[in-house]
Amino acid sequence: MVTFDASKFNLPFMKYRKIAYAISLTAILLSIGLLVVKGLNPSVDFTGGLVFQIRFEQPVEVVNVRSSLSEVGFGQATIQAYDDHDILIRLQAEDEEARKVVLDTLKQSLGDFTVQKIDKVGPVVGKELRQQALISLVLALAGILLYMAFRFRFRFGVAAVLSLVHDSIIMLGMYSLTGKEISVTFIAAVLTVIGYSLNDSIVVLDRVRENWSQIRGKGPLELVDNSINQTLSRTVNTSVTTLLPVLAMYFFGGEVISNFAFAFIIGIVVGTYSSVYIASAIVADWYLRSPKY
Amino acid sequence: MLKRDKWRLMLVVAVIIVAVAVAFPIKGKVRLGLDLRGGVHIVLQAKETPGNPVTPDSIDRLLAVLRSRIDQYGISEPVIQKQGDDRVAIDLPGVDDPEAALDLIGRTAVLEFKQVLGASPAVPPAPIRSNYDSDAQFAEYQERWEQAKADVDTYITEMEEAVKSNPDMSVAKGAESGAYLLGRTYVSGKDLTKADTTFDQFGKAAVSLKFNTDGAKLFDEATAANVGKQIAIVLDDVVISAPVVQQRISGGEAQITGRFTTAEANRLAIMLRAGALPVGVEILENRSVGPSLGADSINAGVRAGLIGTALVVIFMLVYYGMLGVAADLALCVAMLLVMACLIALKSTLTLPGIGGIILTIGMAVDGNILIYERMKEEHKSGKTIMAALDAGFKKALVVILDSNITTLIAAAVLFYFGSGPIRGFAVTLSIGVVASVFCNVIVTKTLLGIILANRKAQAL
Numbered sequence: 001m002v003t004f005d006a007s008k009f010n011l012p013f014m015k016y017r018k019i020a021y022a023i024s025l026t027a028i029l030l031s032i033g034l035l036v037v038k039g040l041n042p043s044v045d046f047t048g049g050l051v052f053q054i055r056f057e058q059p060v061e062v063v064n065v066r067s068s069l070s071e072v073g074f075g076q077a078t079i080q081a082y083d084d085h086d087i088l089i090r091l092q093a094e095d096e097e098a099r100k101v102v103l104d105t106l107k108q109s110l111g112d113f114t115v116q117k118i119d120k121v122g123p124v125v126g127k128e129l130r131q132q133a134l135i136s137l138v139l140a141l142a143g144i145l146l147y148m149a150f151r152f153r154f155r156f157g158v159a160a161v162l163s164l165v166h167d168s169i170i171m172l173g174m175y176s177l178t179g180k181e182i183s184v185t186f187i188a189a190v191l192t193v194i195g196y197s198l199n200d201s202i203v204v205l206d207r208v209r210e211n212w213s214q215i216r217g218k219g220p221l222e223l224v225d226n227s228i229n230q231t232l233s234r235t236v237n238t239s240v241t242t243l244l245p246v247l248a249m250y251f252f253g254g255e256v257i258s259n260f261a262f263a264f265i266i267g268i269v270v271g272t273y274s275s276v277y278i279a280s281a282i283v284a285d286w287y288l289r290s291p292k293y
Numbered sequence: 294m295l296k297r298d299k300w301r302l303m304l305v306v307a308v309i310i311v312a313v314a315v316a317f318p319i320k321g322k323v324r325l326g327l328d329l330r331g332g333v334h335i336v337l338q339a340k341e342t343p344g345n346p347v348t349p350d351s352i353d354r355l356l357a358v359l360r361s362r363i364d365q366y367g368i369s370e371p372v373i374q375k376q377g378d379d380r381v382a383i384d385l386p387g388v389d390d391p392e393a394a395l396d397l398i399g400r401t402a403v404l405e406f407k408q409v410l411g412a413s414p415a416v417p418p419a420p421i422r423s424n425y426d427s428d429a430q431f432a433e434y435q436e437r438w439e440q441a442k443a444d445v446d447t448y449i450t451e452m453e454e455a456v457k458s459n460p461d462m463s464v465a466k467g468a469e470s471g472a473y474l475l476g477r478t479y480v481s482g483k484d485l486t487k488a489d490t491t492f493d494q495f496g497k498a499a500v501s502l503k504f505n506t507d508g509a510k511l512f513d514e515a516t517a518a519n520v521g522k523q524i525a526i527v528l529d530d531v532v533i534s535a536p537v538v539q540q541r542i543s544g545g546e547a548q549i550t551g552r553f554t555t556a557e558a559n560r561l562a563i564m565l566r567a568g569a570l571p572v573g574v575e576i577l578e579n580r581s582v583g584p585s586l587g588a589d590s591i592n593a594g595v596r597a598g599l600i601g602t603a604l605v606v607i608f609m610l611v612y613y614g615m616l617g618v619a620a621d622l623a624l625c626v627a628m629l630l631v632m633a634c635l636i637a638l639k640s641t642l643t644l645p646g647i648g649g650i651i652l653t654i655g656m657a658v659d660g661n662i663l664i665y666e667r668m669k670e671e672h673k674s675g676k677t678i679m680a681a682l683d684a685g686f687k688k689a690l691v692v693i694l695d696s697n698i699t700t701l702i703a704a705a706v707l708f709y710f711g712s713g714p715i716r717g718f719a720v721t722l723s724i725g726v727v728a729s730v731f732c733n734v735i736v737t738k739t740l741l742g743i744i745l746a747n748r749k750a751q752a753l
Contacts, residue, residue: 053586096399096576103392116586118391120579125336129712136710143702151695185645188707188715192652192722195703199659199696206692234666241608241662242655245601249651252600254593256328260648 013228014221017281024166024278031173038176043183044090044119046133048126050098052089053117059084060110068109072101082255086116133187140191144198152205159282160201163274167197167267174266180259189263196242197271200235201279207231208283220287224280232276239272298742305739308731309626312633322636326643326717329591331584332386333394334713339379340573347379347572354571356381361567362397366560380577391581393556399576401529402564404485406515406547408476409523409535410462413448416470417441445471465525467532468551473525475532479515484508488565490558491548498558499550500565509545517541526551528561594647601654602628609658613665619740620661623732627657630728631721638724643717653725659696660733664689678745686738693733697726 044051062079065087069077077091089102099120106113121129144164148157171190175182207227215223228235246268249261316322327334339347339355356373359381363371372384388394420438425431449464449472456462456474463475487503504512515524516538525535526549533551553561605624609617631650635642668685676684701723708719 055585096395099395100392114583114585115391115581116583118579118581120576122338122575122577124338125578132710132712136706139710140703140706143706144699147699147702184711184715185648185718188645188711188718191703191707192700195700196656196696198699199692202695202699203663203692230670231666234662237612237662237666238659241605241658242652244604244608245598245651245655248597248601248604249648251597252593253597253648253651254590256590256644257594257597257648257651260645264652 009232010225010229011232012225013276014225014281014284017277017284020277020281024274027173028166028169031169031176034173034176038179040172040176040182041179043181043186044121044126045184046126046130046182047092048121048123049090049092050102051117051119052087052102052115054087054089054106054113055116056085056087056110056113058111060087062087064110065089065106068105069102071109072105074098074102129184133184136187136191140194144194148198151202153209155283155286156205156209156279159279159286160198160205160275162282163201163271163279164194164198166274166278167270168194170270171263171266175263178262180262183259185256185260186263189260189267193264193267193271197267197275200239200272200275203231203235203238204228204275204280205283208280215287220284224284228276228280235272235276239268243268298739301735301739302743305626305736309629312626312629315637316629316633319632319636323632324639324641325587325591326641326646326714327384327386327580327587328582328644328714329587329642329647330386331388331582331587332384333388333391333579333581335383335385335395335398335576336376336578337381337383337398337574338577339381340575342573345572349378351571352379352381355574358568358570359383359398362563365563365567366394366397368394381574387584388581389584390556391579391583393560394581395576395579396557397560397564399574400564401570401573402482402561403529403569404482404565405527406479406481406512407463407465407525407527408479408515408519409473409525410476411452411474412467412523412535413445413452413471413473415467416445448472465527465530465532468534473532473535475525475527479524480504480508480511482565482569484511485565488562490555490562493548493550497550498553498555499548500553500558500562502547502549502565504545504547506545509543512545512547513541513543516543590644591647594644594651598647598651598654601651605654605658609661613661615744616661616665616668616741619737619744620658620665622740623661623736624654624657626736627725627728627732628654630731631725634724634728635721638720640720640724641713641717642721643714645714646717646721649718649721650725653722653729656700656725657729657732660689660693660729661737663692664733664737682738682741682745686734690734693730697730700726 062081065079066075066077069075069079069089069091074091074093077089080088080090082088091098091102093099099118103115145161148160151157152160168190171193175186204227207230208224211223211227218226243265246261246264249257250265251258253261339352341347345351352375356375360373363373363383363385368385368388370386372382374382376382383398385394417438420431420434422431425434452464452472452474456464461477464472465475466472484504484507485502486505487501489501491499491501493499519538520540521537523535523537525532527533533549536550549561602624606621609620609624611617613620628650631653664685667689668681671684671688672678672681704719704723704726708716708723711719
């Protein structure tokens, strides 16, 4: 039944940890750079505004939609085409009139359509949703930290937290890079991924702890390497089995779910890498600098 | 089979039977969120208007008027609830025309018949490019039209300046363009007893009104005083029409004509019957989903779920063989339990909720993987297969609980702070986590106990 046993390979992970640090550091710096320069693309949930998803009966071009919107003063709207019938329009407008004006204008110039979706978020609600998102991020992180403080010894906890911070920054960087929308569902995805990617760290670090009695003979690098290799097949397999349905969501789940799945894909991939490399390498290097437990 | 195993088997069978009884037939049993079945979600903020303060009493009256409008409009299963002190959240499932619903709910619908003292000139219709031969010509007319519009605007501003010092006069915009200088209010919507959709002599939709005794008397006086002059019919400070009074009308009946479609006239009649909103409202949030988009989302979600399940099932079979079969069966039980719990707890399934379920498919087998890898290690270190099974379960349990607790922490926070759809995600995720732990620890163990005991398998 055993088709494959990853621990047999005994891969020398720690040998390449400096390279991994360099990659991670670069990714983090790039992400922070992107966040500063390009920023994120918050959805109407947070900015307030108006989104229409419209299915036209006749094929339409984005250019035509834009020109007819310009006539009524909404030339700066974000217009996106899913296909030649389906258009997404996003604009910053507070009053009820804007909705009617936009729909009337489009009907006049581009023919009949059905409104698939309207999202209108007023500035007050946008502000509230921003606050809620912030509070839930802080609370969830606090909860997870508390749990880890109770679960891990100090150094292991710090290592796991650092790898979570690493994951989160890179995830935000990817969202900045791709310009994907930060919506309320993104916050949900981030929190879930943070909770989830901790699993891999727990699996690896638990094994390090179990093997800790061999620290004098093997030294931290070999010990960590052994631990990673012993747990490698479960780290990889749990990530793969979670990734499979998430990929199915990304490719077949439709617009909203696909956006949601994107966060999970990044989170799972980066999270798996960081719990193998970042969390355990930090534990090993820390011991090398000050050999305490 | 050990006695303990027998009990466990009976527990699993009982749970499955109950779950099947709850969940089947599944069609129509799961409560769908507005984002899946289509509908309109609106949050209204009550706004103070002169003379109409926002008080608990006015909010109660607001709810009553809204309920009456929505009921008369014929929407089934609406949810209308107070949110905080001065907000109302409304869910209207299955509404085809969100625009109409918004119009029905968001309009104050204060109807007044007012004296007309004067009117601004009307703005001519804006030029449309396709009616002109060249850009230059179009630009010229465009400019001329803008000039005319600016003139009218100045005129209106002057009118507004003029009435500032006079509380008996007001300026109201016309439905098409221009504005009217209005005098006293003769009679208002409060004095109506009936409002119905009808058709005028040209076959156009109109609303017929019947006043109560007081209203009839006031209307009679107003028409008597204004024969040959205009009376403005003002709805929410917009003049919908200003007909010239042909003769005195004493029967207490009137008709409002304007540029309505039949549907619009219908809504206006409903609003007039249900009464004006006691305070102004502003639409804070409006999320409308058409029914076809909702159906598309369900189909896409189900497809992604099935594909995801198939991939995971195949992966487990290929990688773990016989153990994989047990994991796959446990996965099916987990999915069955998730659906049964959703139905039993009457939770609402939302689009992110579907995402949560699909995510659970992947996370459910994680527990199996942790157990199996541990079993392999134990077996390799020389334990018999049954001993490895026991040790694998025991040692992996801690890690399984760990990973699921961190996920539950995140889900709990999301449930507490999230709104509608996100809450749906938190619910399915939590249910999924609990169901998968049950299946990892109890169902898989039972299945493996049976399989391994019967096969006397010697290798893992």
